[in-house]
Amino acid sequence: MRPDAAPIVPGDLRRRLAVLWLIVFVDLLGFGVLIPLIPFYAVRLGLSAEWVTPVIALHSLMQFVGAPLLGRLSDRYGRRPVLALSMAGHVAAYVLLAFSDSLAWLIASRLLSGFTSGNLSAAYAYVSDVTPVERRATSLARISAAFALGFAIGPALGGWLAGAADPVSANLASPALMAAALSTLALVGILAFLPESHVGTRRSANAAMAREKPSARIAALRDPALRLMVILCLCVLTFAAMRESLMSLWLHDRLAYDTHAIGMVFTINGFTVAFAQFVLVGPLARQFGEMVTLRAGVVCYGISWAGLLLAHDLPSVLSATAIGAFGTALFGTSLQTLVSLRAAPTTRGAIMGTYQSSSSLARFSGAASSGTLYGQLGRDVPFLFGAVAMLPALLITLRIGSVLRQEAKA
Numbered sequence: 001m002r003p004d005a006a007p008i009v010p011g012d013l014r015r016r017l018a019v020l021w022l023i024v025f026v027d028l029l030g031f032g033v034l035i036p037l038i039p040f041y042a043v044r045l046g047l048s049a050e051w052v053t054p055v056i057a058l059h060s061l062m063q064f065v066g067a068p069l070l071g072r073l074s075d076r077y078g079r080r081p082v083l084a085l086s087m088a089g090h091v092a093a094y095v096l097l098a099f100s101d102s103l104a105w106l107i108a109s110r111l112l113s114g115f116t117s118g119n120l121s122a123a124y125a126y127v128s129d130v131t132p133v134e135r136r137a138t139s140l141a142r143i144s145a146a147f148a149l150g151f152a153i154g155p156a157l158g159g160w161l162a163g164a165a166d167p168v169s170a171n172l173a174s175p176a177l178m179a180a181a182l183s184t185l186a187l188v189g190i191l192a193f194l195p196e197s198h199v200g201t202r203r204s205a206n207a208a209m210a211r212e213k214p215s216a217r218i219a220a221l222r223d224p225a226l227r228l229m230v231i232l233c234l235c236v237l238t239f240a241a242m243r244e245s246l247m248s249l250w251l252h253d254r255l256a257y258d259t260h261a262i263g264m265v266f267t268i269n270g271f272t273v274a275f276a277q278f279v280l281v282g283p284l285a286r287q288f289g290e291m292v293t294l295r296a297g298v299v300c301y302g303i304s305w306a307g308l309l310l311a312h313d314l315p316s317v318l319s320a321t322a323i324g325a326f327g328t329a330l331f332g333t334s335l336q337t338l339v340s341l342r343a344a345p346t347t348r349g350a351i352m353g354t355y356q357s358s359s360s361l362a363r364f365s366g367a368a369s370s371g372t373l374y375g376q377l378g379r380d381v382p383f384l385f386g387a388v389a390m391l392p393a394l395l396i397t398l399r400i401g402s403v404l405r406q407e408a409k410a
Contacts, residue, residue, distance in 0.1 A: 013130055013131070016130055016194070016197070017131075017139060017143070019193045020123065020126060020127070021143060021146045022146075023083070023189045023194060024123055024150070024186075025147075025149055026150075026189065027087060027090065027182065027183050027186040028147045028149070028151060028154070029149075029153055029154045030094065030150075030154065030178065030179035030180070030181070030186075031150060031151075031154065031179065032150045032152070032153065032155055032157075032270065033154040033155070033157050033158035033161065033178055033182070034158060035151060036158060036159065036247075036248045036259065036262045036266050037159075037162060037170070037172060039056060039249055040170070040172065040248070041097065041172055042056070045102070045103050045106065047103075048371075048375065053245045053367050053369075053370050053371030053374070054368045055106065055107065055110060056110070056245050056367050057241075057245065057363070057365075057367035057368040058110040058111055058114060059114035060114060060360045060361070060362075060367060061114060061360070061361075061368075062115040062117075063114045063356070063363070064357050064358075064360035064361045065115060065357075066115035066116065067121050067354075067356035067357040068121075068350065068357045069353070070085075070121060070353060071350050071351075072353060074121070074125055075125075075198070078196045078197075078198050079122045079196065079197050079198050080194055080196045082122040083123065084187060084191060085116070086117070087116075087183055087187040087190060088116075089115065090113060090116055090179075090180075091180050091183045091184050091187065092112060093109050094113070094176050094177070094179040094180035094183060096109040097179075098172075098173045098174075098177045098180065114360075121355070124140065124143070124336060124352050125197075125198070125352045126197045127139050127140055128343070129197035133341065136341070137281065137282055137285040137286070137333065137337040138282030138283075138286075140333055140340070141277045141278065141281040141282045141285075141329070141333040142282070144277045144281075144329070144332060144336070145273075145275075146274075148271075148273035148277055149270065149271070149274040151269070151273065152266075152268075152269070152270025152274055154270075155263040155267050155270070156263045156266075157175075157178070158175040159259045159260045159262065159264075160260075160263075161175045162175055162259050170259055223342055224403050225338075225342060225403045225407070226339065226342045226351075228399055228400045229338060229400060230354070230358045231396060232335065232393060232396045233358045233359055234361065235362075235393045235396065236301060236331060236362075236390070236393050237363055238362040238363075238366040239366055239382070239385060239389050239390075240301065240363075240366065241363035241364070241365070241366030241367045242366040242369070242370035243305065243308070243382065243383065245366070245367035245371075246370050246374055246379075246382055247266075248262050249374070250379055253379060255313075255317070265314075265317060268318055269321045269322070269324070270325075272321075272326065273325040273326075273328050276326050276328075276330070280329070281293065281329055281330060284330070285333075285334060285337065290334040291334075291400065291401045293330045293334040294330070294397055294400075295397045296327075296330050297327045297330030297332070298331060298390050298393050298394050299327075299390070299394070300324065300326045300327030301327040301328075301331065302386075302387050302394075304321065304323040304324030304327055305320075305384075305386035305390070306320075306387045307319060307320030307323060308320045308321075308380070308383045309380050309384060309387070336355070338400075339351065339355045340352065
């Protein structure tokens with residue numbers, strides 16, 4: 001039984017997680033449709049690589065703003081209304097993108113989609129609300145697998161909807177409208193089938209406590225282990241964002257890949273992440289602990305970026321991205337689990353939102369700077385920086401482990 005909530009019978013727990021899994025998958029399928037195509041919306045408007053990536057990064061900047069706010073709102077008013085509000089924002093953002101014929105409309109779409117992507121913190125908080133501590137890593141990994149599957153199937157669907165092999169002349173309206181339709185379906189799923197997890201008197205009590213003790217979240221972030229986790233998140237995901245924001249352009253410019261080949265790379269990567277999260281991460285975390293899987297994720301990231309430096313054909317690209325996919329699964333789920341275990345139930349949404357916000361800040365910084373590195377210093381330079389940065393990241397994981405061991409002895 002969870003110490004912070006009323007018991008949920010196993011059948012009801014499985015049903016809730018299955019419904020949430022389907023909702024997250026459908027929404028991220030829509031998001032995935034646009035992943036390999038987003039840079040070309042900007043290229044079509046005449047922007048160079050130095051400007052394409054900052055436009056892409058606006059999504060993460062607004063996610064940095066929105067995630068902690070939506071996380072706090074979910075603590076006060078519940079996970080379900082925040083998920084529904086965020087999904088409605090996605091629908092509006094994708095419709096804007098479909099009809100964007102100027103830089104201003106493109107920017108508006110990126111800002112709205114980023115702000116409402118704070119639903120990620122609410123989804124993870126929902127899982128933490130209903131799942132026993134001993135099963136939390138597995139449950140978080142499987143919800144993360146829904147994200148990965150959306151990223152896997154979505155790019156292939158987006159490449160097919162775009163039609164033309166040349167991404168600059170492809171049909172970019174149809175993928176955006178498909179994304180809007182899928183998010184609409186996810187919104188209906190939330191309203192019709194997803195019960196609230198942060199319920200009734202407990203939510204009211206938590207809201208009252210949050211009002212009476214507004215420093216609770218600040219005090220939680222003074223936790224030395226949690227602070228190190230946020231720093232680690234910033235260090236690793238900054239360079240992960242460089243890879244993600246540049247991959248489409250890099251594949252097109254260096255290897256002359258068309259929309260279908262680019263979509264295939266993203267699809268294989270997504271399926272690999274989903275497989276690792278759904279099948280491997282939970283058992284590995286139970287066997288070896290989250291700290292070991294976290295370090296393994298950092299090592300996989302470093303090997304992946306080094307592999308991309310040496311890649312010269314499709315098999316070598318796929319090998320490097322597959323290793324990176326295992327890094328994504330191991331690192332992301334392990335760190336989210338460790339953060340959730342440090343969060344009190346009264347501030348869980350806020351803490352998960354703060355973590356998601358740091359992730360978004362890292363992604364904004366990486367995506368915004370990657371275009372300059374790519375355009376001014378060379379196409380492979382972001383990958384070189386990423387590989388080198390994993391050395392200090394590994395040292396941070398060792399420090400986190402040391403802090404946790406000291407606490408266990410105290």
